Amino acid sequence: KVKEIGKSKIQFFDDQMQEELIYVTKIESALKTALERGEFFLQYQPQFDISRNRISGFEALIRWERPDHEIISPSVFIPIAERTGLISDIGQWVLKEACRKIRDVKEKVHQEINIAVNVSPVQMRDVNFSSQVKDILADEGIRSDLIELEITESILIENIDQAVASIKALKETGVHISLDDFGKGYSSLNYLKVLPIDTLKIDMSLIKGLDVGTVEKKIVGSIIALTHDLGILVVSEGVENQEQLDYLKSRSCDIIQGFLIGQPMPENAVNQFVVSQKDDHLSENG
Numbered sequence: 001k002v003k004e005i006g007k008s009k010i011q012f013f014d015d016q017m018q019e020e021l022i023y024v025t026k027i028e029s030a031l032k033t034a035l036e037r038g039e040f041f042l043q044y045q046p047q048f049d050i051s052r053n054r055i056s057g058f059e060a061l062i063r064w065e066r067p068d069h070e071i072i073s074p075s076v077f078i079p080i081a082e083r084t085g086l087i088s089d090i091g092q093w094v095l096k097e098a099c100r101k102i103r104d105v106k107e108k109v110h111q112e113i114n115i116a117v118n119v120s121p122v123q124m125r126d127v128n129f130s131s132q133v134k135d136i137l138a139d140e141g142i143r144s145d146l147i148e149l150e151i152t153e154s155i156l157i158e159n160i161d162q163a164v165a166s167i168k169a170l171k172e173t174g175v176h177i178s179l180d181d182f183g184k185g186y187s188s189l190n191y192l193k194v195l196p197i198d199t200l201k202i203d204m205s206l207i208k209g210l211d212v213g214t215v216e217k218k219i220v221g222s223i224i225a226l227t228h229d230l231g232i233l234v235v236s237e238g239v240e241n242q243e244q245l246d247y248l249k250s251r252s253c254d255i256i257q258g259f260l261i262g263q264p265m266p267e268n269a270v271n272q273f274v275v276s277q278k279d280d281h282l283s284e285n286g
């Protein structure tokens, strides 16, 4: 009996692996043509500045729509794009697209918005990356301080000196740098002392715990306090309810992002959203 179960388990595992392999191979080859076929698009999730009581900017999040209208999540295809090297072209496209959105909002609704763009560790390791960023900003005619690049700590684990050097090179272009997903992996508060970052994003796994645990409350509270001591801004990710917001407010978190404020929205909804914020602000003051 035990043997049988063991055998069927192995069989099941093999089938699943086989299926997964077929899926990944399919995605890999479709990814190669996705860019030229215009299958990628961006969604924009608002970020809310608690003390100023207004939207401070948006995070650009990539989506991939297949010809059969299936939408594939970035958590599925970004790792594949990283392995195949396609991430470099995709990443440059994302930055250009974000710049075009800034220009579009400026031209149509006369507001300058900040946009945060995710950067893969693979892009960060490329010695040409900072000059690519500089060229794109110049070509698109965008003020560099309107762009924030979100990096992750995986680049730090490999070689901290090199990571600091590439962050410095990026900062010379004038963009802001934020450290994404803090608290998701082996995040160390020691990194913060050596990294020339502007913003720290607390991962939603820690924010989730604010509902229930007091341990998470203490951890998040200490992260905010230390980060502020170092002169770094704090964004909390994945804020979904009032309880979480109230706690973050009480600890003076600067910016929040999450479904409580807004889901990622399509590109063509951004302008109207910005206008409605402007109206809100005016009516508040008048």
Ligand code: C2E
Pocket (backbone or CB within 6 Å): 045, 060, 061, 062, 073, 074, 075, 078, 091, 094, 117, 118, 119, 120, 150, 180, 181, 204, 237, 238, 239, 240, 257, 258, 259, 260, 264
């Ligand atoms: P991330 O940069 O940490 O982005 C936040 C993710 O959390 C997004 O998922 C967003 O839709 C989701 N989210 C935001 N608020 C909430 C909330 O209140 N509750 C919950 N449950 N989720 C929330 P998304 O768009 O699926 O992106 C997943 C990850 O894919 C991103 O995590 C980022 O690491 C990566 N990614 C997305 N766009 C790009 C890109 O253009 N380039 C690169 N290299 N990576 C990207």
Ligand code: MG
Pocket (backbone or CB within 6 Å): 059, 118, 150, 180
């Ligand atoms: Mg991000």
Ligand code: MG
Pocket (backbone or CB within 6 Å): 180, 181, 201, 203, 204, 237
């Ligand atoms: Mg994150």
Ligand code: MG
Pocket (backbone or CB within 6 Å): 118, 152, 180, 181
């Ligand atoms: Mg991330």
